[in-house]
Amino acid sequence: MNHHNIPRTGYGTCTLVGAGPGDPELLTLKALKAIQRATVLFVDDLVSDEIVAFAQPDARIVLVGKRGGCQSTPQSFIEKLMLTAVQEGETVVRLKGGDPFIFGRGGEEVEHLREAGIEVAVINGITAGLAAVTSLGVPLTHRQHAHGVVFITGHAKPGDSGTDWRALAATAYSARLTLVIYMGVSGAGHIQDELLTGLPASTPVAVIQNASLATQRHIATTLGALAEQIKTSGIASPSVIVVGDVVSGLAQAAAHPEVRHSA
Template identity: 60%
Template sequence: MKTQDQAAQGKVALVGAGPGDPELLTLKAVKAIFRADVLLVDDLVNPDILDHARFGARIIHVGKRGGCQSTPQEFIERLMIAEARAGHFVVRLKGGDPFIFGRGGEERAHLLDAGIEVDIINGISSGLAAPSSIGIPLTHRDWSQGAVFVTGHGKTADANPDWDALAKLGMTLVIYMGVARCREIQQALLAGGKPASTPVAVVHAATSGSQAQLITTLGDLPAALTESRLASPSIIVIGDVVRCASQDLFHRLTAEPDRIAG
């Protein structure tokens, strides 16, 4: 039987806001956002999604974007715990999915350690939405029997992916947070045996009004990215599945293999 303190305590939902397009929200996410007393919102969340919040809900922006000044993670975790203990229903609203490079696992562990109930509400990850937005499947019976989601920016230098091993897998590589280290990633994959001719797509701000994309090859990736001026947030897709990209894009790759931005 719950004590009076336990009955009065609120809870936290870690909610994925999807890649950018508000119409890609799940119904469960919309319901949670509407119920929330407090919303802690990451920078990459489309502001239009907050139209689903009810009147009177407190909206707190807790910026989280690679390469930019961010709200300390410890502060966010303390704030979620304090608001839940005050009896509030707290929604931690994250771009993409909270359990795919969204620190959702860390946050869930801290909340459970503090005795706070946690719900996980998945969102569409940009690693799926970005390639799909230009016609690229992550798997294909002719070209790839699997896909690997990997970060280009490990927590420490020792926590970076084993690019040599990934180069030999023969699977689609979907790289998050890889733009700043694209030359290092390219060199490691080439050294691991990945052909320089391997098709590559880079999709910036997938499904948003500012989406832009680049199709090139692994050998030309750093120069093409510099010329295109695409920046974070972007997803890098490496593998033969990129050949399925919308025909107007891939035709230009085969005709002009050096660099193509769009």
């Protein structure tokens, strides 16, 4: 008998919840209610303590941190923990930074649980790429500057050739797109070199670290100076890199770039 996609009676429930970029006030009401109902929460590394504090006092908190470049809990083990908890009748919340379906590997977790006959609910969260630019008063799209936006990872899966940055640069230039690059700080030099094949060195760039948190800071620079400014400023992960004319107002300071702490 094929048990795929057949809900099991007596099991608990599982909800993937987007915790947003960190500021607890950016949670949706639906996300808050799910956190408060949970009996078990599997929490990503980038979820702030203030958000975890919304859980009920007797809820079990399981930290399953995943951060680029650091040792992290294997994805297969996280999925096994989630499945076991649901089978034990728990009200499970998988609490993920940003949005579960934007570089959160939420799709993999949903597939794994559904294959075991468990339905999964998903609650969206504000992704860091949106929160970061909004905190600086910058739009991702603008009728005069950008006709669209591309969210893309700068961290390729092991064994994967990764993004064709040259093709992306040519498309971004011709279609007037904003590029929002997640997990790109460590590979900024390579990304810069490849993007410069299709975008001018004067293209405005902003790099925002710890979006929405009290520790948020950013630099405004240009594509030609990106890697050097990341190095000299000390900007580190977790950060997003925003490339495009929408950040031109910030890049007016590019002649004298500095790390700025956002209000």
